[in-house]
Amino acid sequence: MLVCLRGFIISMSETYGLVNDGLVVFDDTTGLIEDVVEWDERDSVKCDLIEGNEYALVMPGLINTHTHVPMLILQGLGAGLTGFDWLRKIWCVEGLLRPEHVYISAKASILLMLENGITTFADHYFYEEEVVRAVEELGVRGVLAKTVIEYSEHAPKHSIEDSINFAMRFRGIANDRVRTMLGVHAMYSCGTETLLKAVEYSQKYGVRIHMHFSESLHELEYVRDKYGRTPTSLAEELGILKTKPLLAHATYLSNEDIETLSKHKVYVAYSPFTIMSWGQDIARVSDLVEKGVTVSLATDGPVTDGDLSLFKQMKLAIAAQSSRYKTPIKLQPREVLEMVTKKAAESLGIDDLVGILEPGKKADIIVLKPPKTRLVGLRDNPFTTVVFNLGDESVNDVYVDGKKIISNKTLLRINIEKLHKQLVDTRTKLFEEAIVCDR
Ligand SMILES: [Zn+2]
Structure with a gap:
């Protein structure tokens, strides 16, 4: 028809x-x-x-280039904490997650995004097969990655081999509504051996890397203390940048870092609310854009910021950049609308489709x-x-x-009341188990 x-x-x-x-x-x-x-x-x-x-x-349809849809079930967890303190709390509870938590939570997030006009999202999490199942069922489009975290004693352990196997197994399914990436959590949570393997698999199999990058002062200090350089310099040395990765946040960048990211034509996913609410600086998005780096907008995971709204992120991006550069409307409305449509599709490598x-x-x-x-x-x-x-x-x-x-x-496709009840019941049981994380 x-x-x-x-x-x-x-x-x-x-x-x-x-x-x-x-x-x-x-x-x-x-x-x-x-x-x-x-x-x-x-x-x-x-x-x-x-x-x-x-x-x-x-x-x-709007495109959300960085989120963790299964985290909806954790909403409100770690309130008041930031940076590594927040991560430690989250990682402990994530250690208790099972595939059924991921499935129910992913479905609830996807429905919320659809209500907000988001038709594609790039996701990064554990048990990502459950997110694939939710995407197939609900008819949405996803660019999905299975996360590898090494330095958390609690978080589910997926290896970089699990991540590439996931990417190869699911790419192109559901009438090409599923595309995949390699999920590396961050340079502060994975060792160099894993990061180098990620680069090798990315090049060998043509699967791009999606990772958190230079997001906080904690990360900047960690990488400086351990490796004696900036996250950008380390990523360049390890070969990550030449794989044209999707980098979430990129908050802390020197002029030299921006030149380096521009040279390698990387993609940055910017979620202003997450980073500002953590008390971190406002990212130098306008400098990145002026140097030709493709920047898109993202909601990040629905833990502290549970509405999964790109309309909100567009307004925040303009306000944050105007404040950062002390110039009215530093980013133009047309530019931010491109960051949730055309540029977002380019960032995820799906501009042939949407x-x-x-x-x-x-x-x-x-x-x-x-x-x-x-x-x-x-x-x-x-x-x-x-x-x-x-x-x-x-x-x-x-x-x-x-x-x-x-x-x-x-x-049209789902009984939302039934799903909501499942989500609340499952969350109640999970939080009862999670009392161990307060000890
Ligand atoms: Zn994230």
Whole structure:
């Protein structure tokens, strides 16, 4: 069936740009976009179904480039702690996690992200096979990695071989809705032998590395004390940077570090809330962007920041960068919208599939229907209107791979009440066991 979505189209494509009142046309069987046309040209396409109206907004589904969806079950844990103190607490409870915790929690996070207009996410966790199962079932798109942590006595032990085996086994499944990466937790939690093996496997099998990187002062000091250099310099020496990794956070960077990251054309996933709420500095995102590094936005895991909202991260990114550089609107609304669509897809290596609306791309599309009072400036300043005026509650319909997953704000595939009860019951039992972590 040929489905046509009507609205103000923000395609994020160079070719199709903005369409004041138009249609995005896709085939719900192949899941591919076939055309983007003006409403006045609607006779040129044979729509079987037209949805939306002239007040709706039609955009690419949002892409979250760094999270840990199974952590929803840990929400609130470690409140008030930061850095390595927070990690020690989290790692202890993570040692008690079993695959069923991961599965239920991943499902709950994915549904929350879908409600917030996020159709793709890059994840990094233990028992990641359970996240694959949740992705397959719920129809979302995921770029998934199995995490390796060596220096935690409690965290589940996956080896770098487990991580590459996972990546090779699951990449391309579910009609290519699952892609994979190698999951290295960080340079402060893995030894050089593992890091070097990650580089070797990345190059041998063409699987990129997704890792936390230079996120906190603790990490900066740890790497300096142990290796006598900055995290960037160490990553370059170990060969990590030449694999074009996806680096989460990149908070602490010298001018020389930024030049190095630019030279290697790495990808940075920026989650302003996580790092600022830990009391760390604001990352030098604008300097990275000016030097040609591709930066995308991410929510990080839903422990301290449980809403999994990229609309919030977009606003925060602009505010944080303006404050950091003492310049009004240092990052432009259009740039941050690219960071959750086009640039995010490039960062995950899935720009052949998604990130923009144009013929040949997958129909991962969101339809927004905000109150009209929030759209007064839409036609003059569309990017400003979307980024500053709209939020998760504007998301009305969500399509992934041409299949409708949310219709009129209602999830179509799952009994959310039943899942919520399972999540709360499982969490209660887990936290009873977790009393050992307070001793
Ligand atoms: Zn993270």
